[in-house]
Amino acid sequence: MNTWMRNPKLLRWRNGVLLVLTLSTFIIIYNMKIPTTLRWIERLRDVPDSCPSSISEQSITPLGNTKHFLVSAYMDQRVKGFDIRIIGIFKRDSIEPLYCSFCCEGVFNKTTPATILINRAHFGFPFGATYVLCKIPESCDASHVTVLTQPFTKNVSDPIWLPIRNKQSDKLKERKLNFTVCISTLFGNYNNVLQVAQSLEMYRLLGVNRVVIYNTSCGPELERLLQSYSQEGFVEMVPWPIDRFLNPSSGWLFSEHGGDLHYFGQIVTLNECVYRSMERSHYVLLNDIDEIIMPYKHDNLISLMNMLEPQHSNVGEFLIENHVFPKKHFDPSGRFHLPQWEKVPGSNILEHIYREEPDRKTYPPQKMIIQPRLVEQTSVHKVLKNFGQQYYMPPALCHAIHVRTTQRESLKLEDLHEDKRLWHFQEKLIPNVDKVLKRAGLIN
The missing domain is CATH 3.90.550 (Spore Coat Polysaccharide Biosynthesis Protein SpsA; Chain A)
Incomplete structure (x- = not known):
């Protein structure tokens, strides 16, 4: 039998030291993780758990809370600073700030501001062909994109997603x-x-x-x-x-x-x-x-x-x-x-x-x-x-x-x-x- 087991006082002292060290380590790790944990909880509270929950299978998709319509989304990195081009039909006098959000390997990612371009060949009609240009966030292998009138908040529920076409994997098929x-x-x-x-x-x-x-x-x-x-x-x-x-x-x-x-x-x-x-x-x-x-x-x-x-x-x-x-x-x-x-x-x-x-x-x-x-x-x-x-x-x-x-x-x-x-x-x-x-x- 070793010295710790023969001496009860030493055994209690050792167990006390181990308990203090364990609690201290837990407190340090807990304090370090609080911001990350809060952000994770906030994320779960604000957006659905997974994506895409609703994928548009239509050639014309109304954009919620606007007078606009989305048609299709394509990978297009020819214009510096942008990765995605969404083709749409917008009411030209009702353009407001928009945001793109991406489904990255089944998980929501942060939104990025969208740039909106109107095709000038509208011949005076109220609605015209439109391009929504988006930047994919870093470390995101995006499969789908959605367009929102505001960054993700708890008021956003079940957005309509467009599949992103012309990806490298598509070219090989x-x-x-x-x-x-x-x-x-x-x-x-x-x-x-x-x-x-x-x-x-x-x-x-x-x-x-x-x-x-x-x-x-x-x-x-x-x-x-x-x-x-x-x-x-x-x-x-x-x-x-x-x-x-x-x-x-x-x-x-x-x-x-x-x-x-x-x-x-x-x-x-x-x-x-x-x-x-x-x-x-x-x-x-x-x-x-x-x-x-x-x-x-x-x-x-x-x-x-x-x-x-x-x-x-x-x-x-x-x-x-x-x-x-x-x-x-x-x-x-x-x-x-x-x-x-x-x-x-x-x-x-x-x-x-x-x-x-x-x-x-x-x-x-x-x-x-x-x-x-x-x-x-x-x-x-x-x-x-x-x-x-x-x-x-x-x-x-x-x-x-x-x-x-x-x-x-x-x-x-x-x-x-x-x-x-x-x-x-x-x-x-x-x-x-x-x-x-x-x-x-x-x-x-």
Whole structure:
């Protein structure tokens, strides 16, 4: 038996010393941890325990306690000082300070002040395309972001979260595409089935990998066709129920057409599509559903851009002249007035071979091929902010074929140019269109 056990006084003295040392250590550690503990308790009291508790699965999400709407959030570190770009629709006269808060590996993080930028292509409408720029806090691997009208307090409950897209992990999942076409927007029960089928198949022949379409409303036959394309994976349909939230205009100028938002949110969807395609597509074509950006010296867009890229690698915006082919003038031979297409709604673009020369004395309408990584903001006919240069495509090299109602009624047939470029593709185009129409149950 050792000395401590043989002497009760020494044993009591040792136990007393140990008790004092233990209590002192506990008190020191406790005092050191009080600020951290209080902050932790305060954090639990002010915000929900975990995130994200409610994730938006909509393409348009109302921002609580404001007149604004959020669309999507993307990782974008091209502008110094910011990591996240949220695309939204804001009422331009009701901008107030906003804050971004992040979900970092399932845990709330502190808020950071947001910077709000309005796309200047609002054409006088009360609502316009908007960007909310946010900085991610340090040591935060953010998966979701939410926007608040104030920093987190106990009054904030169950915020709506947006998933952050274009993260590095996303880039590794999807094969890089050569060309994406962005179409905005379908509305008014648009049902030009035959022309849409011909245009989509023409794009496939030209080397396009995917077509993104924002759909507010379309006719039943076109709905069937687009659903068939969507199931195949060539078309990506994005629901765009803007008319549930605002009174969208079917015109482009507020002073003439009225409403809340330009042309069913066309500027919003074009910019959303640019960021949606930024990390997955080398080039993006910005045009309407009834337009085809057509190379005239090359068999496809791949060959055209491969020729241009060595000389124009820093070009972010290739401007394409738009040429109208009036629907009222037809090929007199009637060789492409095909019986299997007679009952399909819409225009047959192969029958329209007469082209207007653009009026270059005024601002000629243009469409674009862009490199999305070099574009920050766009309008319909030109890029507004970019990180690259601009190049005007010579019309003899490439221009848009736009089969539509003429806006220049004074032009007579003899004033137009014969242009049968689409006929060069007819051997493949016609059977391909027949195939997709049959698949959708629109022809026998």
